[in-house]
Amino acid sequence: MTKRIEARFEQCRAEGRAALVTYVMAGDPDPETSLAILKSLPKAGADIVEFGLPFTDPMADGPAIQAAGLRALKMGQDTVKTLDLIRRFRAEDQDTPVILMGYFNPIFVYGVDRFLVDAREAGVDGLIVVDLPPEEDDELCLPALKAGLAFIRLATPTTDDKRLPTVLSNTAGFVYYVSITGITGAATPDFGKVATAVERIKRHTPLPVVVGFGVKSGAHAAAVAEGADGVVVGSALIDALKGTLDGQDRATAGSVEAVTKLVKELSEGVRSVAKRAAA
C-alpha cells in the first residue's frame, strides 16, 4: 500500500538523504537464490525494492534484464510464484516497500482483478508497468488505485511540460524519471540534465521523484542523489549477479554477496550526499 512507500520517503527525508531503490528479477537465477537476494537488499541499504516480473519480450529493456527474465522463466518462474516470493519476504519484513515492475501481458492474462487482490494480499505496495502509458489508464492504473496499490508512472526526457500533467495525473507513490531516451542498462545519463529535469517535474507534483536508467556505481548514485529524491539501480545489480553464475547459469556461493556488495556501495553513495532541503 502507498502508506509503506510514504513512510519510507518520510524516513529518508528525516535522515536528509535520497532513497536507494534496487531492482532485481524475480526467480533469477532460481527462486530460492532470488528470495535470498530480495531479503538481503534492505539489510545492505536498499530503501525500496523493485521486483521484476519476468516477460519473454521486454521491449524497453536491454540485454541484461531480458536475459535475467529468460533465466527465471527457464527455471519455471511465473506470476503466482513471484507473488509467493513476496509473501515469504513480507513474513520477515513489514516495512520495506515492494514494487512489482514488468510488462502488462502476464498481468492481463492472470486477470487484472484477481492480480490486484493477490498482489495486495502478498504485500505488494506498487506497480510499474512499462507498456501502459496514461492513454491506457483504464486497463490497470485506475483499478490499481482503487485497490489501494500505487501505480508508479514513468516520465521520460520526451515528456514535455504539456504532457507532464497527463503523465502525473493518476500516478501515486513516486514518479520514476527515466534519465535517458533508451533502454535499461544502456547509456550513462548526463547528470546535470537529469537534475534540471527533476526540478522541472517537481514543479508539477508534490510526489517524490526518483531517477533510474544508467546508474551503475556509488559515484553515479551520489551524482543522482544530489537532485533527486531517490535513485534506482537495476541492470548493474543483475550484471553483478550474472558475473557469479556458473556455466549452466546456476547460482554459486558468491552470488548473493556479489549483489549485496554493490548495494552497499550504492547505499554509501546515496548517503554521502546530504540533501539541501534537510541542511
Add this chain to the structure above:
Amino acid sequence: MSAQAQPNSFRTGPDERGHFGQFGGRFVAETLMPNILELEKAYEEARNDPAFHADMASYSTHYIGRPSPLYFAERMTEHLGGAKIYFKREELNHTGAHKVNNVLGQILLARRMGKKRIIAETGAGQHGVATATLCARFGLDCVVYMGAVDVERQKPNVFRMNMLGAKVVPVQSGTKTLKDAMNEALRDWVTNVSDTFYCIGTVAGPHPYPAMVRDFQCVIGNETREQMMQAEGRLPDSLVACIGGGSNAIGLFHPFLDDKDIEIYGVEAAGHGLDKLHAASLSGGRPGVLHGNRTYLLMDHDGQIQDAHSISAGLDYPGIGPEHAWLHEMGRVTYISATDEEALEAFQLCSRLEGILPALEPSHALAKVMELAPQKPKDHLMVVNISGRGDKDLFQIAEHLGNQIV
C-alpha cells in the same frame, strides 16, 4: 456469426483511441508516446491532403507498377473443377510483394515529417527490401532488424538490402525471429526517438499503425473491385489471403467487408500442425498484449509469448493485427490455416499449372483455395491474393524437396 451485435459497417474502426472492439490500443513505453501522437497527427493531415494522395498515386503507377493485374487462373480453375479462380498479382509489384504499397505511404509520410532515419523489422525480408528500396530512392538512412534465424533462411533478401545501401542487423535475442526483430526495432526507436521513423511492416503495433498500414494496403481491394467488375460485371463471391500480421489480407478484404454476401477467408500458418508448432494465433492463441496492441497471441498459462513456427518466415509471428482479431470475434471473416506441407504442395501446383512461382506465404492461401474451390459451383468467383513471388524462397524450397541449388 458470434453473439456480439453486428455493426452497420465493418469499415469504420478503429475508434479515436485506436480500438477495434477490445483489440488494438497503444501499449508502449512513455518515451514513445509523444512520437506516436505526433505520427497520428501527421498521418491525419496527410490523409486529408490531396497532394499526398497525388504523390502516392504517381509513385504507385511509375515506381511500383500499379495497378497489379487481376488474372484469371484458367488452368488452376480447370484442375480444381469448381470456382473460377482469379489471382490478384501483388507479386508483380516492384520489389516482389505487397509490402511496398505500405512502405511507399510510410516513407512519403516520414518525408513530410522531416525524418531522415528509417528503421524497420522484417521476417521474410520482403518488408525490409521494400523499405531499403524506398530509402535508396529518397536518400534516407535505413536500418533493418531481422532475426538471426531469418537472416540465415532468407539470404537473397539480405543481400538485396545490402545492395540497396541498408544496414541489416541480425537480432540474436529471444527466438531470433520476427517478434524479436520487432522488439529490437522498438528498442532502437526508444533510443533514437527524435530523428527516427519506425516503418512497421504489417497491420500491427500501437495505434495508428494498424489503421494506417491497412489504409495504404486497401489499394489491393479497391483495384480488385474495379477489375472484377470489368472482367465479370459483378463483385467476387469469395476472397482468400494468407495472414502473417495480416496486411496483405486486410488490404484485399477491407473494401469488401460491408458486402455481406462475400465470403472472406484468412489463412494462417499451421506449421507442423495446430497440435504441434505453428503460427496460427487465432486458431491456437488467446487475447493478450504485445508490441503495442491487444490482439490474439500464442502464449503459455502465464502470458509468456511462445515460439511460432512456419516454413514461411513472413508468417512466423506469434500475433496478428488487432483488426483481424476483431473481425474474427465478430465472425465477419473466417480464419483457417494451412500446414507447411500443404503450402509446399500448393507452391508446386501453382508453379506447374500457371507458370507463376508464388512466395511460401501466399502458397498457404493457395493451399486453401485447393480445398475450397472444388466445393463451389462453376460460377463462383474466387480471388486469391498472390502477395509475393517465390524467388526469395527457392533455397528453402529446394532444401525441403530434397534438391540442392548449385
